Amino acid sequence: MKIAHTLPLMILLAAVSVTASPDPESRSSVIEGAERLIEYELEHSGAWDVVAHLADMIGPRPSGSPNAAEAVRWTTETLESWGLEVRNEPVIVPRWVRGREEGWLTSHRDQQIILTALGGSVATDEEGLEASVVEVRSLEEVDELGEAVRGKIVLYNLPMDMELVEQGRAFEAYSKVAGLRGSGASRAARHGAVAMLIRSLTSASLRSVHTGALRYTEGDPKIPAAAVSPEDADLIHRLLQRGNDVTMKLVLTPRKLPDVESANVVAELRGRELPEEIVLIGGHLDSWDLGTGAIDNGAGVAGTMEALRAMVELGLRPRRTVRLVLFANEEMGLRGARAYFANHEDSLDRHFATLESDAGATEPTGFATTLPAERIAALGEYLQPLERLGAANFTTARLVGADTSPLSVAGVPGFGLRPNSRHYFDYHHSAADTLDKIDPEELKQNAAAIAALTWILAEMPVDTLRAPEE
């Protein structure tokens, strides 16, 4: 079915200053298309096939790796096979590979401490280092200890707030501890610490370790950094509480290799009426190295690719261009996002909206958006199709996803899918991020929400997203 479309753009643009309600025919083209996409996804979604290929057939896709290159090749080929225009926009990405990762409590019968290096960590000597462990719960506590951490290993031991996690606010719980992982090494090094450990950022553990990137700050010494399992953090805590001196030997031998040329994969379904206006959808194609990147972010890649495939399959060509971007290297420093922004800075005003999926594969609970509530309210009738998915709940946030954050900061209205987050951090950045963690039925609902909102944004006849004064 071709969507009916009659009113010229000028009249629509004039109408918006009077009322946000467009003519009934245009409204029905938005709603009908969204409903068809939802029904199609719930029945015939191909999202599983994509995430299954990425996770099982390619596997871990860390920045700069041969697997990451294969993911670029395979998604490009797959998108082309769907009849889309596809290009690879080069991005220079870092390459960092693990070596030995071992720790023992030399003060306590050489008990093994299970740990994994943080992404980007420098190495210890081959023989490792040995030092006393000091436990803290915040960056401020390190500053307060000051010289007392000199020559020591600093352990940041702050669990995720499980009450927030249980309330469905796992990303808030994560954001309260993620700064320790990013900044903890440099902060400890500033006061003379020789290594940094952090309790794995997770909402579940079976002696599990969760990696993630750190950021060394200019001017501070670079010290090795690793995440220990919550159980190991608890053990060290108990030993210290009992008044023991705890010393540890640490061997970490990761290596930073030369940068590699990778690419953002960019595919477009050209708009039938406003092709110069772009609704950018997507997520990152790289993953961490420990798991196979099924939920982070094979699912986001699959869901956003699938939105395009479904539109092609149903013959639904929206007013605006839908541009899919599969970003290179989100995990090790957002190089893909930065390259995209730099390459397209001169067309920012043609970016109508963004929709990022990088929060997992479970059923949708709604979307985060950079728009204020009154703008969302004005879109009310367009968003109604999302209700049957439980995905019509919009909450305002300054940023809605990592890869679209430069665009959000520049004022492009942003949306980020928010699936049920209860178990997301059980697996996130760990070896347990594997395909079996995805429920095919939930993934369908997830993909349906992405396809529907993509269509709504690309099809809505007027721009009700931006404030009138913009």
Add this chain to the structure above:
Amino acid sequence: MKIAHTLPLMILLAAVSVTASPDPESRSSVIEGAERLIEYELEHSGAWDVVAHLADMIGPRPSGSPNAAEAVRWTTETLESWGLEVRNEPVIVPRWVRGREEGWLTSHRDQQIILTALGGSVATDEEGLEASVVEVRSLEEVDELGEAVRGKIVLYNLPMDMELVEQGRAFEAYSKVAGLRGSGASRAARHGAVAMLIRSLTSASLRSVHTGALRYTEGDPKIPAAAVSPEDADLIHRLLQRGNDVTMKLVLTPRKLPDVESANVVAELRGRELPEEIVLIGGHLDSWDLGTGAIDNGAGVAGTMEALRAMVELGLRPRRTVRLVLFANEEMGLRGARAYFANHEDSLDRHFATLESDAGATEPTGFATTLPAERIAALGEYLQPLERLGAANFTTARLVGADTSPLSVAGVPGFGLRPNSRHYFDYHHSAADTLDKIDPEELKQNAAAIAALTWILAEMPVDTLRAPEE
């Protein structure tokens, strides 16, 4: 308080043939003592201190290891410090240590397979071996495949029955799959397989691996054997289902070292009236090497040691002797249990009953027993103190614990504590068996149930355990 005790034994023994009900005064000495022990344990249990020392301060205690020797030394010293008679009965135990444990899917981009050697496994060559993977679900299926497994790696991929686990019957679920781990390698080797893998026997996983002993059978080649994580088993299953040939490289370099002299730790509280009659309580002191053996079996050691400590502390000396046995090397072949049986075979008829704790640290749900239901019914009034703990549920089984199994087979009435098993196999034989998995309040209830039943068995004035014809 000293328990009142007046009636001579002969009168009691005469009474039992008429009725199982002893005189009211004797009954109250059984029940009052059990109630005092329960109250004491719920308030002042020292079980936590023991399991915390074993798990945190000593750590993993695999058979023949320095840590296992330290556990013998520390428990001996601790029991002596409580005023008990303690001796070490020598046991020669095996010593087996892990080496490299690595696997990759050479057919699928060298994806890493997470695995751990089964206890006692032979090694591959240093360079490893490479072969196709054949998936089966039973020993019989291997026999049916026969020559088709020659030169292959056989993967036993049978999950635990989670319905049984949810019903509180986790040990039944475990027993349905444990035979694959014990016998799977030799069965596959008989038909020419070059290595054996098994899906980890577990009720939860975050890419977790669970070890356990295998038994090579005489006459079959010894092949390397390892447990893969459920996620990895699922991955291989999916790849095979999609029609792929799956080949794998496997490097396992464990080593069998010379046997080591270890010991069963034997401590006694001599009976005040029938010192020659023995109520044997205990569990194994060794653990697997991956975790710190908190639930398997630090908790069982702690609970049974605590029963003796509480009796000493409360001045409760029972009629019969309570003999605590902390068995060496349960995990790698029951050497401690066999040595105990061989050493004490001439006094089997003086073993009144056994009570083993080797099923975890959670709140009790009751006991397994080798006694038929009618014998338990006859003990009804003695067992009443267990009701407030929810521990008065007795179910008949042929065997009730590994270390007491030779005694059970020989006809000594056996009891085995049955804590809530819902999460036991989440941690069992894995790195996640750590102290944090124990809830101190549940451990108190667990210890209270052990202390109470120990007292009841040792104090009851007549032998209602054995059938009259025995």
